[in-house]
Amino acid sequence: MGSASNSIAIHWFRQDLRLSDNPALSSALKSGRLLPIYILDEVNAEDAQIGDASRWWLHHSLMELNRSLKGNLRFYRGDATRILPKLAAETGAGTVSWNRCYEPWRIKRDTAIKEMLKEDGITVITENGSLLWEPWEILKSDGSPYRVFTPFYSQGRLNGRLPREPIAAPASISFAPADKYPETVDLAELNLLPRSNWTLKREPDWHPGEAGAQAQVRYFLENGLNGYKIRRNFPAAENRSRLSPHLHFGELSPHQVWHALSFKEHMPELDDDIGNFKTELAWREFSYSLLFFNPGLSNVNLQQKFDSFPWRSDAAALEAWQEGRTGIPFVDAGMRELWQSGYMHNRVRMIVSSFLSKNLMIDWREGARWFWDCLVDADLANNSASWQWVSGTGADAAPYFRIFNPVTQGTRFDPNGDYTRKYVPEIAALPNKWLFNPWEAPTDILEGAGIVLGQTYPAPIVDLKTSRRRALDAFSDLNDSRKAGVAS
Template identity: 50%
Template sequence: MTMPGPVIHWFRRDLRLADNPALTAAGQNGAPVILLYVHDDISAVDWTAGAASNWFLHHSLENLNRDLLPYGNRIVFRKGSAVNVIRDLAVETKASTVFFTRCYEPWAAEEEKILAHELKASGIAARRFGGNLLFEPESLKTGSQQPFKVYTPFYKAGLKQLQTEGIRPRPEKLPAPANLPSSDDLRSWNLCPTKPDWSTGLAENWQPGEQGADAALENFIEEHLNRYSSDRDRPGIKGTSRLSPHLHFGEITPRSCWQRTLSKCVIENGFPSQGAEVFLKELIWREFSHHLLHHTPDLPSRPFRQKFSEFPWRKDEDQLVAWQRGLTGYPLVDAGMRELWHSGWMHNRVRMITASFLIKHLLIDWRQGQKWFWDTLVDADLANNAASWQWVAGCGADAAPYFRIFNPVLQGEKFDPDGVYIKRWVPELGNLPAKYIHAPWLGPENVLKQAGVTLGKDYPRPIVDHAAARNRALAALKSL
């Protein structure tokens, strides 16, 4: 009796076993399953993953491979053009079907079309599934059948359509073929830094993999959810979910986050607690960003509001580098940029403040900031990154107005009043009293001396004056 040909499950950003419709369908097919991951750094030439993201990817794949041991299966690692690798492997193994979860970046959507065409020409079926969003981009339209450009009506429409069925369990079976195809050694891809190994801070802060994602969600729900609405703006305390890299790599789904939040949150008068409601709205803001990218493929490169195409950006390499290194002379900005460099992540409130500083205090193009975040974030996500930078710049969909210019001193006094966050990431200011830690240049000479701070030596003076920078930014806006 001839054994049926295998099927292929192509892992992309669905690096999980639970709540994975494509993987479940592959396992239920009745045929052996080849589990494939392709390291394709060709298709997205302009947006190849940054070093921090690659570190997270390596450990996520390593842990997923370990989770597959009970199935008697493992991942086949291949490198190259995803379309070519998958087509050739399918033909080589006489696979009947390729299963995969869709992605939403412009090159990924194009890749899916080409792959389906190539497989069809070889008599092989391609089955694409959703699963990484709460609802697919084609499913939400305005009354005039146009994509949403404003968040609030998008949120309301999404709530009406949201599916509430239970979370899919892990597949019962994922049988391996008798002879697995050859595989690269994951370590040969050199996704982790070695000489020097600067990833210590990443390892201290993250536990990649499906189990790490589950633990992060559980900890957030149990310890922080009901205070989320107030604590999420305080960078000096652990008040956010820190789920963003796990969501980006598909180690957990937004649907799982939604369901588990509702099942465990404190209910008030039949409604979610305030903290839970705010968290769920953040999940739908993530959806909004992905829908925007799907319908506006040039979102990372062109302003959504076209009048900003003529904005008079400045080019100042020295100030850009000072911002990147956390040496602007504004402690809250510098703390955020140093947290990013050390841990591959930055607190959400501080992301807005650092982005606003680059765009409006320095008048440097938002795309420069977007690129730096892409290179340094473990949760670097094209949709979230582009939509958020455009939001701060005032040129995006439903964006903050450009004339809303954060004062980093007042923001620090409001959200880090005791300077806990600043003292952690800008330790040279650790002995300054809270009264002066947000604006050390205003500290009396004797106070600075007692704290061991010499401005211009131990810590830089501000590279730009807030009031002057604000006036310059508003003048630039008027010039449009």
């Protein structure tokens, strides 16, 4: 092994596609000349293969990262447990570093790789690059994990350490020689760009990569933070950060976001907005804790009683939901936003997921799968925890009887109808009063707006009242049968 100045330090980029505030990268730079790599590992990912929208994002993010690394990023495709030890041996690297990931398949794989590298005498550096508090840092006094958000957050905030200060980007990087390393492929050969008929219609709205992430934080602090607490619920408003894909791919760390807020903390009128925004960041932390302590989160009901819930199998309804053709305008607007932009506003995510799992009584896992494929921010922890929360199967779940009414929700949170009209233009001419419930509009109003229900826009695929009742009955049957089971 050579001295630090001429030995090679491999940094394995994963969910940390940035140079600033990258603890494992900073450590690697102290250990030798940098050989930065990215491995698209579809072998170990098994059923957690990333979806099309995320692939699109990843392609562009890697392109940006490679640009920041002056073209030195090496790309690999395949089984990381084979590629990484081999590369380390062939280059004679003394150090391999990465920031920790928390998906069960990654933990299993990374543990195996770490062992292999250590056996080969290589120093392995792993750091926390993506969470304010790692799951094992926030525990109840008896050492067990929290299953409810509020105490989790107050424990983290009040008793945990404060999120660390972000680390500056390296002033300069000394790269390993630009040899042709074995098995390197070009970015294009990762084949990340969509294979299906899906294309992001609103690509210009997004700027994947570290620079785009930092610009987005600045934009949000100036244009979206003021009023966030209330206005974050209104999908037509600017008061949401749209940082989720940047955080998911680690183009920006939560520490950077947390500390960026401190530049606004001298403005007392923003206290509530800042507090509320930090709470949302903490929901992300909580989801990661849930995933870490419940590795089956994406597939297993956290409340076991739901294992016998009579989910309906209804392919036509599922397809109508996916395509934004349910005839319920606020639901359709959300599903079309998702398809066109790879994103959906949080409030609308709650409404469409409640509609699927409750009004349609379709298994939440069907919805989670669709989101996984369509979201640019698809995240195993956040997606699984949120679906379980809305559908009522989660540990800390919205009570099952809380079934969002998409008509009242639309009226309340899209009062001018701007969001709904944007995504459901075929009913745009309806007056606000009937925009969210066109099936109840008088015939002359429909005619005046050029709408023929069932032709120019679908008639609703379910009656909201009846389907709500059906879901509540199924839920109370579930509880009754459990009670009977306990009694017998």
